[in-house]
Amino acid sequence: MMNTMTTETLVAIAVPLEAELVDRIRAIDPSVTVLYEPELLPPERFPADHSGDPDFKRTPGQEERYWAMLNQAQVLYGLPNESPAGLARIARENPRLQWVHAMAAGAGGAVKASGLDPETLSKFRVTTSAGVHALPLAEFAALGILNGFKRSAELARDQAARVWPELRTPTRLVNGSTLVVAGLGEIGLETARIARALGMKVSGTKRTVEPIEGIEKVSDNDGLAALLSTADAVVNTLPGTPYTEKLFSRDVFAAMKPGTVFVNVGRGTVVDEDALVEALDNGKVSYACLDVFAVEPLPQDSPLWSHPNVLVSPHTSALSAAENRLIAERFCSNLRTFLDGGDLPHLVDPVHFY
Incomplete structure (x- = not known):
């Protein structure tokens, strides 16, 4: 599936990310508009804490704004709320969705856990951060x-x-x-x-x-x-x-x-x-x-x-202080490929979840 958009591409930041890295994404192409509201995202407790502080709670109004932002976008940086349930919801609610970039190298498990059927999964692509780790x-x-x-x-x-x-x-x-x-x-x-x-x-x-x-x-x-x-x-x-x-x-x-x-x-x-x-x-x-x-x-x-x-080891061996930067750089490269209509690397297989 090629990206046939010729005007604006909306990218929504669904997980915690530093403002300077968001600016790098914005700089990829004039046609890219990045939707980023840091007050709607949980603060990181440590570098590359993609889920953020579990004690963070949005107000009802903030929750509505968060999902309204995501539902505008063709491209998501991160799974909504960094969860399979969030992926399932955005797949149901956002008919514009074309691509989700996951923070994990092994995101197939989260895609499988979302419970989405093959027909729904065929409507958009999920890429992983494989190689960064x-x-x-x-x-x-x-x-x-x-x-x-x-x-x-x-x-x-x-x-x-x-x-x-x-x-x-x-x-x-x-x-x-x-x-x-x-x-x-x-x-x-x-x-x-x-x-x-x-x-x-x-x-x-x-x-x-x-x-x-x-x-x-x-x-x-x-x-x-x-x-x-x-x-x-x-x-x-x-x-x-x-x-x-x-x-x-x-x-x-x-x-x-x-x-x-x-x-x-x-x-x-x-x-x-x-x-x-x-x-x-x-x-x-x-x-x-x-x-x-x-x-x-x-x-x-x-x-x-x-x-x-x-x-x-508590599943932390892949973590490094450079992880957010490396994932953002990978996403920027992929975004350039997406805008040019190329084949995205590290796609999750919607059948084998690999």
Whole structure:
């Protein structure tokens, strides 16, 4: 679907954003009018707090103004109220809507949760901020690998107990070890780049199997278990879809070498967490660095909280002080493409929600 508008394009800012970044969007083209009323948007509690302060409440009049603003626009920056329900409402109420740019890299889950039918979803496009988060996620994955190889959890326990072990335990060399990346997309390839800089050999999975420079073996997800049989570490970057649900099953964990380091920066639903706990307990997984979980916030009764060889991160590894700027720059590039009638990148598949 090409943008056939020849006059004014209305862009509404639906989520918190700094005024100077809004000005960058305005500067893309004279035909662009940006609808931005910061008093209708919740204040950020930290950089890139796209949902804003949960205690923020609009008055009835402000709520009416917020939705009136969004319903004028052909393009939205952010999901309304940063929620699937907001996306569902704007899809029903705004017949002009052509494109929504989501803040998340994995916005397919929110689109699916909106409950919109395929016919409604076909009337507009949703793009994600995929790629913006690749570097911070890859750095976090490298942290997880190094933590596992260098026994950081054991060191922290000894330090807390003020124990100086009589017998020194060697650590493992990352250099020369083998990493498997489940999901060789932008995040996976950035993870592979950093891993290779550390001297690791990297293989991985991709939906379309094809040679990739610097990657030793490429398989689809059906071949994941075979790749893991020789891996020293594995990083999951896969999104949550019906096709990746509990991909890391008991059988897949059983295929790993004893002592494998496991890192998850993709989606929690890709992992059978009961199977992961079993793998941690039986030594197949020596250490797990987890930024995402099947249920978030992680339930208080989850054994992952207290497992001695698990690092729990509250789904924050992608955050950086530069995130708002990077997403706005991505949106500006996409907006130029939209105005020129080009193909928008990083579209959410309305069938597979990928």
